[in-house]
Amino acid sequence: MPYHLLFGESDPLRIRFAVSPLWETQSAVRVLARPRQQGYHLPWLRRIAGAARELDLAPLQLLMPERGHSPDFLYPPPLGPAAAFEEELAAVRAVDPALVGPDLARALACTPGAAGSAEGRRLLKDPAASVVRLAELLRSAWEALVAPEWPRLRALLEADVAYHSRRLAEGGLERLLGELHPSFSWDAEAGVLEVGAYRGEHVRALDGQGLVLMPSVFIWPEVISGFDEPWQPTVVYPVRGIGGLWTESRERTPEALARLLGPVRADVLCALDEPMGTTALAHRLGRAPSSVSAHLSVLRDAGLLTSRRYGHQVLYERTPLGIAVSQPDVD
Structure with a gap:
């Protein structure tokens, strides 16, 4: 079912793009467990196979259901247009503890048996400790899987941002949203962006916060939104040019x-x-x-x-x- 993002009067003026190494890290971890997403990334998978075998990514992957919610606190919308990985990881560590337990429980509930598994019970028993543990796993995944390729990935992501920024300047919001992804449908009169999705229905009023548009390498072919308060409204979409990324x-x-x-x-x-x-x-x-x-x-x-x-x-x-x-x- 689709996402519906409701624009207020000032929100079209507050569209911005961002690139997130933290998001790419969690998406890379997700690709390792999703064979259908691996086609474009086989050269990368071959390169990181040895490093991936040294990592225990099971706690992270348990929180990445095929359908449904993934914890917003663990990979929130980026702090700025080009935040460093350590800055983003520090924001994860500083999350309000009151948000963590319900976010974990919601994610685990999307995979049958996950909450009752030994790992699921461990995550839910001490949410504060889980934040520390999960943050360290993300750091390990970044260093082993993504950081060695980050110049290449960042170049593609920034090229996408440059291209779509020009399209926004040339043709306005309607042209931009019409080109970002086939699942986007923009109703200018109502001020509603409908995003066809695979993970349930979601309605979010932007309320003057604007919208972050974030290209992603490893998300293909999906589009992700659904970030709830207090997180910045964000849509993550597949980057342009992925077919030649590893060539x-x-x-x-x-x-x-x-x-x-x-x-x-x-x-x-x-x-x-x-x-x-x-x-x-x-x-x-x-x-x-x-x-x-x-x-x-x-x-x-x-x-x-x-x-x-x-x-x-x-x-x-x-x-x-x-x-x-x-x-x-x-x-």
Whole structure:
């Protein structure tokens, strides 16, 4: 059944995007237990297979039912547009203890027998201790499964945010919501966003809080909402470009362009097929960030790139001139 998000007069002006390493971590843990979600991620699964075997993720996965509620306190909407993992984990640790027990019980009730299992009883017996334990499991999962791939994941997520931010600026809220996901239905007259979902019916009035839109790599093919008070209204949707996420970059720098700009600078220009920050681009090219940063500055000064700040980072993308000269037929 669908989610219904009710917009007030000011809420369309308070739409923002966010990227969350904590959300990607819990979603990665979920993928390990969901074979139907693994198709796009097989290269990643092969890489992390050994590390995953060293982790006991059963307590986390017990709180991830196939259908129904997952604890909001454990992976809440992000604090800002680009919060660090440690910042988000600190927010989990600082959760109001009064919220934890009912949230755990609600999640466990969605899986038959979970609440009565030994692990379920342990989680419910001491909610405060469960928060500490679950937070440490999330940290271990982050370090083993997600952090080594985070530059690649963040680059894709930030490219999605840059793209949809432009679409919002160009066509307004109706165009944006019409493109984010096929399950979205926007009634502008009533101010209602209907999100087709798989986990029950949910109605939430935004009440001036606006809406956070968050792309996710590991959530595919689902859309998630349903965050209750006191959490920020949020919709999580599958990121664009997931099909090529784990594909290694091929040689694509035209020879003539390499002769004109130099091979490294030409590689930098051609690799920017999506907006990207210095660290992610350096990771993609296998070069030092300081070297990539210097080349980005030269390309920007030459009018081939433009840059804008997103959170703590600067994202670079090609200008129309940069696109034209980086095409394969330039030589």
